[in-house]
Amino acid sequence: MLSGDIKTTLRRMTVPMIFGMVMLMTFSIVDTFFVSMLGTEQLAAISFTFPVTFTVISLNIGLGIGTSAIIAKYIGGGDTANAKSIATGALMLAALLVGVLSTIGFFSIEATFSLMGASDELMPYISAYMAPWYLAGVFLAIPMVGNAVLRAFGDTKTPSIIMAAGGGINALLDPILIFGWGPIPAMGIQGAAIATAIAWAVSVFWIIHLLAVKRQLIETRLLSFAEFIVAARGVLKIGLPAAGANMLTPIAGGVMTAVVATYGAEAVAAWGVGNRLESIASIIVLALSMSLPPFISQNYGANQFSRIKQAFDMCAKFVVAWQLFVFIVLALCAPWIAAVFAEEASVARDIRLFLLIVPLGYGLQGIIILANSSFNAMHLPMSALILSILRLFVCYVPIAWLGSYLYGLEGLFWGCVVANLFTACISYFWFKQNIKKEIEQSPVLPIVESD
Template sequence: MSQPSANRHNHARLTEGSVSGHLAAMSIPMIWGILAVISINVTDTFFVGQLGTEPLAALAFTFPVVMTVMSLALGLGIGVGSVLARQMATASDARLRRLTTDSLVLALLIVIGFVVVGLLTIDPLFAALGAGPDMRERIADYMVIWYLGMPFLVVPMVGNNVIRACGDARLPSMLMVWAAIANIGLDPILIFGLGPVPAMGLEGAALASALARASSLLLTLAVLHYRMHLIEWAWPQWAHLKASARAVLHVALPAAATNMVNPISIAVVTALVAPFGAPAVAGFGVATRIESLAMIPILALTAGIAPVVGQNWGADRTERVARVLAVAAGFCVVWGLAMAALLALFGAQLASVFDSQPETVEAAALYLWIVPISFAGYGLLICVNAMLNAAGRPLSATTLSLTRAFGLYVPLAWIGSLVFGLWAVFAAASVSSVLAAVFAWWRGRRLVRIAAPRGDRDGDELVESVGPH
């Protein structure tokens, strides 16, 4: 077992060499992985759009709920990745295996609880979001299958973050791409039917995603066991699971809350958009999916930031963390402005690919003309959040996201919907992102100026109690 140990500890290499080069090496492969994950939602939107505006509106209602649950998985993955990255150069093989295995078990236990709660709350939840009775029937057909497939989403996402924390960004991307390819192949078959396979409509879209992610789960476990040697196939003792949970959840719970904030705020805004009609909701759903595609490079950058900041923070190389902030800010400004210009010019044409109804296209184009102006600000916000999580400062990241979403976005959108109309609801997103970005920049600079000594780093001491059997 000595060879795997040497290989893994060699992954703590991000503390030397070019910061920009490490960020590029860790982020560029993730562009394809994140594109793959987002393409599952975009592909579902495209094919469901062929069924009509009503099914497309039903899918739009599910988007913030689905993204909220995905944020739980992302938060768990961030927690595991943060702890592993900061311990990569010093922890023993047994400790890394124990932490990884316990994290996967913990993710499974948490997701089972969410499945039960989700299945019991479908109707009242979507009624609160403004969906009518007929719309809720469509939504329930989709969400029952989606909730049952949640383990296939959450556990692989945690496993991918383990692999990434070890310094390998390519394998997680390949696994994510595989799930997307499988989903693209299954979607038209299950939605529209083929041969003996009946047409299932919205239910088919949910089933296609579940089956694709199930295959990704099997591949992820195989990589963690056979290549990374990071799984122990034995149920953990309670003491070890508890110690691992303390270390991971110290970052994971605030990180999950941080990532849930945005989709929850979108859910509230969806309810504010609902009175403007089904085409407005459908257009809002289409626009947010196009937006997610435009933000892929920035999202990939946040994934690359995590291991680079984590390893350098653990090694007390805070001057390199400051360089990460500068590089990230510059990229967000350049990319955000470029996307704002492109979507202002071609937003309507892109929206018409998903739904040709003029009212839907008009609502989507309005969103894509207003909101992308703030892409640079929102990108800086989530990059700073990634830095804070990687450095073991998750509560600061949560504060930033809460300020943007519920201190600014939701109140401004509510006022705008009452006083001005749909355009003001969308403008609230831009204003809140720009204002939050100013605060995020200040917090990021403060992080690298006032670096705590190693012994005072939040959460690092928790990992010491995670040992072998």
């Protein structure tokens, strides 16, 4: 990562991540597909859960970002001893924080979703899904942060295998637990959450064994309180702003869901399907946002700023071209996709409308995502947080709401595209200016090789 061909290195790191994330995304897309077979109310219920579940996921993402940035910088500077201690403390911290957040969430399910506009008819389905999901929250934290440790060391293949296995287990268990099979009773929407929890639990045992025994990248003991504080402070310095930035997304998503809810349960169902399809449609961008930061952090530790600039430019140009191609494919396939996920004509109509408009902005959104993750990788988490605030609450929510007010649901969808255009311009030029300043101020240091 410090001296090899940039394009080849990023491709080698990103391709395994694409495969792993495709399988990881099956958690939500497979859940959505099978739950849609239960009916519109169940589909609307699981659509309401997305902003809340992503809040917990965002905390894990933030902690993973902080973990990866700190560890990769140590590796770039040749200090692997501190990297091992940070990795151990990060896993402990993730379990603690996610456990607290999930406990709070478990006891506030009805209050939370009532504020989001969920009707009394949907609340039993939402509670049935969220109760086991919250109870399994810690099972999600350990693999996500553990995978960040592996990526910081330059291994993106193993995390991809772990994610793929988890997605495969979830996909296998979903129909069995949702609809029942043999002695296993049909659990309905709750079965989808239980299937996900089981998949996460398997990943926990796998990642701990791998890090502690096979790779020896973490301590085989709990850190002392003093050691934990030192490790946690380093991770939280980047991880908290990163987690906060990621949590803004589901908060904004909750606001948007409430706006969409004014158009009825059918529109909410279509919005939920569209958001889950967005994760698949943006899979390469998301993979790059996980493989690019370790590359940037290691080169940041080695003071190789020109390599950071080249890598960011290369990725930004690629995602714009790629996501334009994805938009064309989604637009052409919109009628078929709508038929797969919706039985009611009104839901299918809104899904088609979403796919013909919103994906046009995915390439622009990709630039925002890459700039955000790159700021974190360069230990500038507050810049990433400010960028997220600008994107979501200065551009995305206000412009989409204005579009909805003026032109209805179609106007809301176009508002999402316009908001991404404004924020992408800000993101690109802001990060480029930051890199230019670093190159001008910092001398090139010799690369320090590590074990």
